[in-house]
Amino acid sequence: MTKIAAIIPFFQRKSGFLTAAVQSIIGQRLPDDARVHILIVNDESPVDPLSEISHLQFPENVSFEIIAQQNAGPAAARNNALDAVPAETEFVAFLDSDDVWFEDHLRTAMRALGDEGVFYFSDNYEDRPVTTFEKTKYFSRAASAGDWEIVEPALNIFQFKPRLAFKAFIREYISQTSTVVYRFSRFRDLRFDSDLRYSGEDYFFWLSIANSGSPVTFSSNVNGDRDKGVSVYRDAYSWDSPKVLVRLLGNLLFWKRVGASFKLDDDDRQILDEHINKTRMGISYLIMRNSRRDRAKSVGAIFSFLKMDPLGIAQSPALIMKAIGLARKGLLEF
Incomplete structure (x- = not known):
């Protein structure tokens, strides 16, 4: 018997999202020997999780429990x-909790992982009709196809060549959380870094598994859909969001932690430096831009930046000038 745990962190202000998410698990076309246990963690959500799912009919091979925690x-x-x-x-x-799986998601993951695979992800709709893979630079480059081999043509399942998954992951975030399935039996003690609450806790987890050198697989099939509920990270992408600077400071902490935690070759180190410098530029530009609107918050951000990255704040004047030049050309993005 194959036992799968499906983990859903839950904090929503609008009802209906969790119902749809759990229904998509119930509707999975599972292998005959598969059993799924859903773990819903109530992160002090304004919407009660039990009220969202108590009316659903659970088949014998799907069970659930709700775990409560302080936010x-x-x-x-x-x-x-x-x-x-x-x-x-x-x-x-x-x-x-605001995403759904399509009915073959877990079945495809089980086929992809087989007896030795440790990490699987797939494409999904990020903003219909656009998919996650379509939005990435990595999957848009023809040269990236040299990083993997097809192992299951009927399901569009591919496996990364040894060590190339880590290199792909450090270059760009390509494995959206709601598509990830991993072999828990190999990584029982691995946990998310809660210091990275505002950016990168899942990314760091994926890098940790990819760094093991064990087989990493993916399917280019679209096996899920993302919605627009509460998302700490997604809500911080608007230039005018007060959370965008928090996200960028979180990004900086993340990339510095990557540099301190993994053994990187020269190519990896160059990519890391590019990520750090781009993030420094974004932080510097936003502090300058927002200082007219909220001087107190800008001063607080400066102190956070200084504490985390003295070199970065020393480079701020030059980075701001570069950012202004890019903004005038419509090329500024973070």
Whole structure:
């Protein structure tokens, strides 16, 4: 019997999202021997999770439990769920509470992971009709196809060549959380870094698995859909959002932690430096831009930047000039 844990961190202000997410798990076309246990972590959500799913009919091969925690964000929620995963569980799958899986998601993941695979992800709709893979630079480059081999043509399943998954991951975030399934039995002690609450806790987790050198697989099939509920990271992408500077400071912490935690070759180190410098430029530009609107918050951001990255703040004047030049050309993005 194959046992799968499906983990859903839950904090929503609008009802209906969790119902749809859990229904998409119930509707999976599972292998005959598969059993799914859903772990919903209530992160002090304004919407009660039990009221969202108590009316649903659960088949014998799907069960659920709700875990309560004080509000601490998705990383802490996923860690609490991982602590509660039954010992005999082979695989863990992640699903955000405002996303859904298509019916063949878990079946495809099981085929892709087989007996040796440790990490799987797939394409999904990020903003219909656009998919996650279509938005990435990595999957848009023809040269990237040299990084993997096809292993299951009927399901468009590919496997990265040894060590190339880590290199692909460090270049760009390509594995959206709600598509990820990994072999829990190989990484029972791995947890999300809750210090990265505002940016990168899932990204760091994926890098940690990819760094093991074990097989990483993916399907180019679209096996899920993302919605527009509460998302700490997604809500911080608007230039006018007060959270965007928090996100960029979180990005900087993330990339510095990557540099300190993994053994990087020269190519990896160059990519890391590019990420750090781009993030420094974004922080510097936004502090300058926002200082006219909220001087107190800008001063606070300067102190946070200085504490985290003295070199970066020393480079701020030059980075701001570069950012202004890019903004005038319509090329500025973070």
